[in-house]
Amino acid sequence: MQRWMRKKTHFPLLAFFFSVFVVASVLYIENTHQIQEQKEAATTHSLFPTSVSFSSHKIKKRDLGSLDWSKACITTRNYTTHEEWISSTPKSNQQKLNQGSCDVFSGSWVFDNVSHPLYNEADCPYMSDQLACLKHGRPDSTYQKRRWQPHNCNLKRWNAIEMLEKLRGKRLMFVGDSLNRGQWISMICLLQSVIPDGKKSITPNAALTIFRAEEYNATVEFYWAPLLVESNSDDPVNHRLDDRIIAPDSVLKHASEWAKADILIFNTYLWWRQGKIKLLATDEDGVCEELDGLGAMKFALEAWADWVASNVNPFEKRVFFVTMSPTHLWNREWEPGSVGNCFNEQTPIDMEGYWGSGSDIPTMRVVDNVLSTLKSKVSVLNITQLSEYRKDGHPSIYRKFWETLSPNQLLNPVSYSDCIHWCLPGVPDVWNELIFHFL
Template sequence: MKPQHGAAGGGHGRRTPFLTSYALTLAFITFVSVLYFKDFSSTLHQPFLHHPPPRHRPRPRPHVPMGGGKAGPVVAEKKVSGSRSAAAVSLPFAVGRAAAGCDVARGEWVYDEVARPLYQEEECPYIQPQLTCKAHGRPDTAYRHWRWQPRGCSLPSFNATLMLEMLRGKRMLFVGDSLNRGQYVSLVCLLHRAIPESSKSMETFDSLTVFRAKDYNATIEFYWAPFLAESNSDDAVVHRVTDRIVRGTAIEKHAKFWKGADVVVFNTYLWWMTGQKMKILQNSFEDKNKDIKEMETEDAYGMVLNAVAKWVENNMDPKSSRAFFVTMSPTHTQSKDWGDKSDGNCYNQTTPIKDLSYWGPGTSKGLMRVIGEVFSASKVPVGVVNITQLSEYRKDAHTQDSRTPGTSCSTRSSSSLERRKNLGFEN
């Protein structure tokens, strides 16, 4: 079957996808998380919500090629709360050690015409039409050339062969909404040129899309589950509903597709942002008389994340598998939020926000706190990949039809941030 490109989900306003290049950056950071750096959950007890970023340009440390030298086993210090003691966890798949004090979430976007972009959107057949900027008339190309520069260290160069070797005989699974779908597509775009045409394929089976690298006996997959728990938005194609209902902590329907994955990358956020209390179903969607109660969004969000953390504890062996959670991607709906006096939004924006302390009003610090509380207490390490602050700066990285001024500013294109932040589709 050919991959299906589902309709965008409805929501609290429409979302514009983040650009491909932005999505590429997010996919690349996930790659670095799995292969090179320590478990990011070790930073959760710091004020990880919003560090005051440096006002000066960071001075990167000397670049150490991934896989080079004789790096010892990577050990992450898992900081937990309550009566649990800190534990050292050896991380599978990691081939190098992160620089001391390296925080990938803190830094700035640097313009780079030499090393970026890593690929052009027209070179990858897997990018959804919603994520293509050039095809939709975007005249500028600067958005493709911004490179994320962390404070105090440098990201290693992407090595497709190394990534494929790490995935040999393994299954990597992205689970969640359009943010993770964008990361999935971007990672596939980064890897596919290193695979002969006859040795790769992509198929879609309802909510599950599978990319196969046959010579490596490896798969990279995406599973659509915008709330992670069962909901009335679970159809991978037709999920634009205004009255969203989540079935409590019921993740079993989805989780049966997650079992056996060696690397799982979760995300969920945008679909929770309704501006109202969440409707939680107490019984089944099949029941004629539905028992629904309302919960505050933070409480419902924490309830589902706790169910996911429990599933990870019961189904993933930290000695042989890895679990990650990607934080939220922001919106850029009003230019006045970043000091622009014009009555605009992300439309025709061509440069990132320069104010490194910027935090947009559309990003929930409450849900960020919930993420930290849940996964810092997990018995099995869940690495939190904090992409929120770096995404806040990219007002230029939303997919938009440059021929239509009435664009939405939630989703990103595939070539700039995740290769436009990896966030594709309207959520």
């Protein structure tokens, strides 16, 4: 060993250090170029990631802005996926919205005609005809006079001035479908009565609608993105289509709007439960892959979650995800042997822990597993169980219907009752009370 060391020259050692220097220089140059490219991308895309990567799926880069969705899927083939993620146990690591030992999502509905409703339907100029049940002939108003009472604690009492102070200088944005739009309308109805005339306005702007509270330099906004990723259903008016097509890993278009908000409230659910979804998922133009709604929803949620993970600083931006809003389509579920739905229902379900088919367990598992990867970046607003009790809270037939109803439908109100959306004032006001409670 000593002889070997005596004969060894310093050249290998010098070569080693020289090689390290060369490699380090190359890596430094490449890293510098990468940083510069990231800066340029940030300038163009407002710090959004330029691609979303998850191992199970990938679409080729294409210009979605110029895509003719009506010709996007000339041919379709089935997409094969594994279903372990559907049956797996939820990880439940996402941020829990509770304070101390108080679980505000566990409780019951109590009749309270003193403090509720929190506003009058007719006094809100921003009320939607889809949700104004008294205006459209609902004979009872008790659905407006129920307050959510958590077990063993109290929900923070609503205060519009305090809420506006929380929003001073900020943008609050609801992102999602018509159920999230109903929650947005509820929020502006809750706030607008304390804002003087001339100091509030609403400006529709295609998919984005903005309510402004000028004295507070605050906005409460709604952005239509029912599937979170880009799709052929992104038009806020013309979205009733025979086929749903999504770009399963593309959120940049929508994110360019929602990234500007300080407080974000997301939802997505029912649109995934209406048949199969087609994916822009191949390297061949005009060829799509078809997948069940639950599998497609997982792809979309992962793309959204990737954006949140890359772009949300929880110290600067607050993100809520609203769990599924239940439907009440079959009253045999709460009243065995009966035939009908939410039509003519005037009282809540008083069965503790009631769970109907309008809340889908596999979907909840998928959502929980995806959200668990985000940990403290997203707060989950668990409105499902408390809303399950409110079979009386839907418009049923007492709303404006834009499509013409047939004589047979009119003779059978159950056939066209809306048991999906919610009357206002009503259940979505409590969802917003929960937002207020946690801000």
